[in-house]
Amino acid sequence: MIDISSKTNEHFRRWSDLSSARGIKKHQEFILMGEKLISEFLANPSFKIKAEIIHEDLKPLTTSLKGTRVPLFKLPKALFNEIDVVGTHYNLLVLEPKEIEVLSTDKSPKGLEVVCPLGDPSNLGALARSAMAFGASKILLTEESCNPYHPKAIKASAGAMLKLPIFKIGKLADFLQGNDQDFVLDMKGENVAKFPWPNDLRLVIGEEGPGFSGIKGLKKLSVPSEGVESLNATVAASIALFCYANRKK
Structure with a gap:
């Protein structure tokens, strides 16, 4: 697990960009948010998982995935909430979009x-x-x-x-x-x-x-x-x- 505490961290800055279409296109990543959506996705993952983001009150979800090792990042709640733009207060998955x-x-x-x-x-x-x-x-x-x-x-x-x-x-x-x-x-x-x-x-x-x-x-x-x-x-x-x-x- 990697702890991030600063807004200047390269990962945090990149994830902050993913709330815009320009950022998604630039970094070739998007964030999946919401307990129900993530539960359904993890039951049958159809996109490459680049990272999981949590805060101190959340438990990792991807550690139970067989044959897959997903980088895990922990943020303070204040920074986490800046990434969680939909306001789910739940684990976030960073995914790689498919070529359209x-x-x-x-x-x-x-x-x-x-x-x-x-x-x-x-x-x-x-x-x-x-x-x-x-x-x-x-x-x-x-x-x-x-x-x-x-x-x-x-x-x-x-x-x-x-x-x-x-x-x-x-x-x-x-x-x-x-x-x-x-x-x-x-x-x-x-x-x-x-x-x-x-x-x-x-x-x-x-x-x-x-x-x-x-x-x-x-x-x-x-x-x-x-x-x-x-x-x-x-x-x-x-x-x-x-x-x-x-x-x-």
């Missing part, structure tokens, strides 16, 4: 593929949670998307972000170029509850604010609402995913 492959979009979709240009980590995580719950086959991230390993994204996804297949596809505008199996979720379009959902398609979620402004020739689906101009993008997407899951097969 580029998906060739000239291939036809298999199942429901959800295209996510969402820049807010909490929104992306919540959408991934719904995508897993309602049977999406994969998540496709555009250049506009936030980092899927951001702690807020992982927390909001309830771990779905670590389980769903994730690919990247480049800029959203470049992607939306006349594919018959791409449908965008917009304020105006065919009612998702009445739409004859095919088994295989790509559902494109619009980022709140810009949406799909300036892009023509799109096939649109919508979630009708009353009393409000529009729904939160993640809420609307979850309703659409539910309709897909309950389609007539």
Whole structure:
């Protein structure tokens, strides 16, 4: 076990960076936080564990892993809480992210593929949670998307972000170029509850604010609402995913 007591320590400084997408990309590490998420992960580890971080009131969790020796670090509570940005007050695992492959979009979709240009980590995580719950086959991230390993994204996804297949596809505008199996979720379009959902398609979620402004020739689906101009993008997407899951097969 390595004791760290100073903010100038290189490990502490690196972990402090991991609360941002830039830091995750730079160091190629992210932190898994939360008792339930960590318990599920340790039952079937799917990422390389780089370190475990504890404070004086916590007991190590990784020492029982067979065939794996994980570096263990202990921090004073004050420093620990600075790393524990989600406020779990539980052991932290430093993991190595997986390389996100580029998906060739000239291939036809298999199942429901959800295209996510969402820049807010909490929104992306919540959408991934719904995508897993309602049977999406994969998540496709555009250049506009936030980092899927951001702690807020992982927390909001309830771990779905670590389980769903994730690919990247480049800029959203470049992607939306006349594919018959791409449908965008917009304020105006065919009612998702009445739409004859095919088994295989790509559902494109619009980022709140810009949406799909300036892009023509799109096939649109919508979630009708009353009393409000529009729904939160993640809420609307979850309703659409539910309709897909309950389609007539």
